[in-house]
Amino acid sequence: MAGEAKQGIIDGRAISKQIEAELTEEIASMKADDGMVPGLATILVGQDPASQLYVRLKHKACDRVGIYAEDQKLDASITQKELLDRIKNLNTRADIHGILLQLPLPQHLDAKKAMQAIDPAKDVDGFHPYNVGNLMIGDEGFVPCTPAGIIRALEYYDVDIEGKDVVIVGHSNVVGKPMAAMLLNRNATVAVCHVYTKDLKSYTAGADILVVAAGVKHLIKEDMVKKGAVVFDAGITEEEGKIYGDVDFENVVNKASLITPVPGGVGPMTIATLLTHVTFAAKKIE
Numbered sequence: 001m002a003g004e005a006k007q008g009i010i011d012g013r014a015i016s017k018q019i020e021a022e023l024t025e026e027i028a029s030m031k032a033d034d035g036m037v038p039g040l041a042t043i044l045v046g047q048d049p050a051s052q053l054y055v056r057l058k059h060k061a062c063d064r065v066g067i068y069a070e071d072q073k074l075d076a077s078i079t080q081k082e083l084l085d086r087i088k089n090l091n092t093r094a095d096i097h098g099i100l101l102q103l104p105l106p107q108h109l110d111a112k113k114a115m116q117a118i119d120p121a122k123d124v125d126g127f128h129p130y131n132v133g134n135l136m137i138g139d140e141g142f143v144p145c146t147p148a149g150i151i152r153a154l155e156y157y158d159v160d161i162e163g164k165d166v167v168i169v170g171h172s173n174v175v176g177k178p179m180a181a182m183l184l185n186r187n188a189t190v191a192v193c194h195v196y197t198k199d200l201k202s203y204t205a206g207a208d209i210l211v212v213a214a215g216v217k218h219l220i221k222e223d224m225v226k227k228g229a230v231v232f233d234a235g236i237t238e239e240e241g242k243i244y245g246d247v248d249f250e251n252v253v254n255k256a257s258l259i260t261p262v263p264g265g266v267g268p269m270t271i272a273t274l275l276t277h278v279t280f281a282a283k284k285i286e
């Protein structure tokens, strides 16, 4: 099935279904062989509705493949020390192989310090400086799930990366920066644009592969995309119960050779990658 693009639309749900089917088998045999059940603990601080939804989606996906998932919900008023203590406790638990701190955190909490408290061997989000450093030198262990999902989709559709002109819009630690490192590791020529970029279109219009993660509804219009480009949209904006990507899909779809929709593109791939990481973390200690 690899390499078969369905009308130029990258079906993130279909690819993640296939990944889930493979993981379900793998986890069943881990269980049968030595009773190993991969375990994920998610930490959600506060009541942000989008974060609540994403954590719910992650737990449902864990249930589908046989990963034990524990939901640690913390009050928005929690102190930094309480959060760090919670993480340190999870670091010591043998039944928990992956720890995920859902972002963003309330403003009074220091996300960087919290990430540093996670045992790098349980850092299934790939945000710990140890794992980020390894990514930068080309050793991809735990890497952030969204860019890893995008690489997986590129592989699935047999898109060559080497020598391609890639433009990334957005320079977050969650998507833009790790995406740039992963593409450089595969010998693409990479430009990273962001809110201070002077002439965005002059970059995007030359991209063979365009990855957009800016969080700005329909930022990328048809005239900003090269004919035949491969376009990944990692943006999500919710307005009146409807969700929109960063790419004006309806118009850009006619120009791109491959494109992800929102919803149903990058999001499901992010979650499937997380499941892969938790399973990998459990296998490493088997």
Ligand SMILES: Nc1nc2c(c(=O)[nH]1)N[C@@H](CN(C=O)c1ccc(C(=O)N[C@@H](CCC(=O)O)C(=O)O)cc1)CN2
Pocket: 053, 054, 057, 100, 101, 102, 103, 104, 125, 145, 146, 174, 236, 243, 262, 263, 264, 265, 266, 267, 268, 270, 271
């Ligand atoms: N600890 C982390 N926090 C955050 C991450 C992350 O990778 N790790 N990424 C984003 C949000 N995110 C995962 O947490 C995420 C966002 C969206 C989806 C998804 O499947 N979206 C669906 C649509 C869902 C809807 O709104 O109805 C889709 O695109 O089809 C999954 C994960 C920030 N925080």
